[in-house]
Amino acid sequence: MDEGFRRRRRSERASGPKRGDGLEPILKEIDELIGLEPVKDEIFRLVDFARVVSLKKDRDLPVSNLTFHMVFTGPPGTGKTTIARYIGRLLYELKLLRKEKLIEVDRSALVGTHLGDTARLVQDKVKDALDGVLFIDEAYTLAGGGGATGKTDPFGQEAIDTLLKLMEDHRERLVCIFAGYTTEMRRFVEANPGLKSRISRTVEFPSYGGDELFQIFESLVEKNGFNMTEDARDEARKVIDDLARNADENFGNAREVRQFFEALQPIQAERIAEHLDEVDDIDQIDNETLMRIEEDDITYYAEHL
Template sequence: MKKREIIEQIENGKMSITESFRFLNDSSLALKEQQINNNDSKEKLKEVKAKLDRLVGLDKLKRLVDELEAFVKIQQKRQENQLATEPLVMHMVFKGNPGTGKTTIARIFGELFKELGLLSEGHLKEVERADLVGEYIGHTAQKTKDAIEEALGGILFIDEAYSLARGGTRDFGKESIDALVKGMEDNRDDLIVILAGYPREMEEFLETNPGLSSRFPIKVHFDDYTLDELIEIAELMLEEREYELSQTAESKLYKILAKKRQKSGSERGNARTVRNLIERAIRVQAMRVVEKEDIFRKDLMLIQPEDFEE
């Protein structure tokens, strides 16, 4: 209610002076509370984006985040100004090899969309085929419904989503897809679904189900990390744990990663592989250092080439 309307209410005897003061005071408190909440949300949004910026590579993803943030804010402003708005459908497909950051980005998206007001909770519920598909008629629909309910307010992340379409006509995967589509429609205001998996398999999956593909307007390809980016990721992982690589250890790690890529392809030489190598090196380093008679701070921190086992 505007001030002029309050004055008219008082003049017409419909509101007392005391009531008008109480109303103005309540309105002022509500406005202040809203401003505080908006400021908190802006700060949290900055924190989420800073978390994203700290990730190595993923330049296209960072650009996409800026686009989505701008799109959501402008649609909200257009709605406030009673202009036509585009539907805020944020269901996505993530295509990429293991260890390219798909789950990490999905988790950050949950936090981002919560601060933008699209999700009430922003948590990530990660599932795969076994969590959605049952063993008898009726079991699958209930399992999929349960997964959706647990994801409400956040993101339902389905890894290796193409496995739902494998198994032939007698398989219950199609039942899960049907239940998933219904759940997306019923909970469109507080649920985002992300389908993820290997690039080629995801493309084939979407081609065989165009109806499903159209429900996921945002499709993101996750590039494999370069070897230099993998070394940078290794250094960040070690820095978080207060370790560091010697120059010779860095050279050895580079050679190990290059060899893995050459032998097994990029899916065997991404961030997940780096994490495994680093965690193993830390354990081997502990075995090496514990035998020393005098252990100095530098000994506790430095990873040497012999700590990396081929």
């Protein structure tokens, strides 16, 4: 091989981005997320700890058998999957994971219908997630209700037992994050001592308040190129305040706001389409009009909830 080529490739590698260079930008992205202040604090503490562990490993200093397996608890739509992806990116930048990836699964991806199926399914998913993060949503369903009902679930228990063994076998190459409702997840962890002993921390995700939900809505409007009249903005705020006021434990938080935003788009389009026959030239409808959400769009949505 041409020595000049080797030198050029070495120079390119030396001048290119290095693992670790992306750490601060990721932390900045997390800090700029709407709400989730206690979650951010916990993630920043995790990063401080991980930095020290990474430094010790770089210097061949002794490090105890540490793991970064976690439990995420809280209602749906509060950013658990998003934060899990960030954790994968952070641990990759800190050289504690070899790959920047997240594999998301739930009970249906881990539990088979016949004897022996479950162990194989779990092994396959763990293999896919090796050197990255395995995110298990609604993990409590593996225990027939998370230990809350006392029901036995042999297939779910087989998935848990197989996963525990693989977590131990691949402790240097796998981070598992178990997620679900707060009460169910606490019971699930308490009912599985082997799992509890392997969890390094639990992160509680709070519901969003009305102000935060409205900020999320405004960000969706802006990111998708729409604009709102002031009257539309006031009406949207009322809708979102009502959503927050009537929220229960099953409230979807940011997911509900996204559904609201997505439902507005066909309503807005139908309003505009009604006026197409009234113009001689379709070019008379300017781009601002096409991308404007008006008060009537919001009130129509509210009346047809």
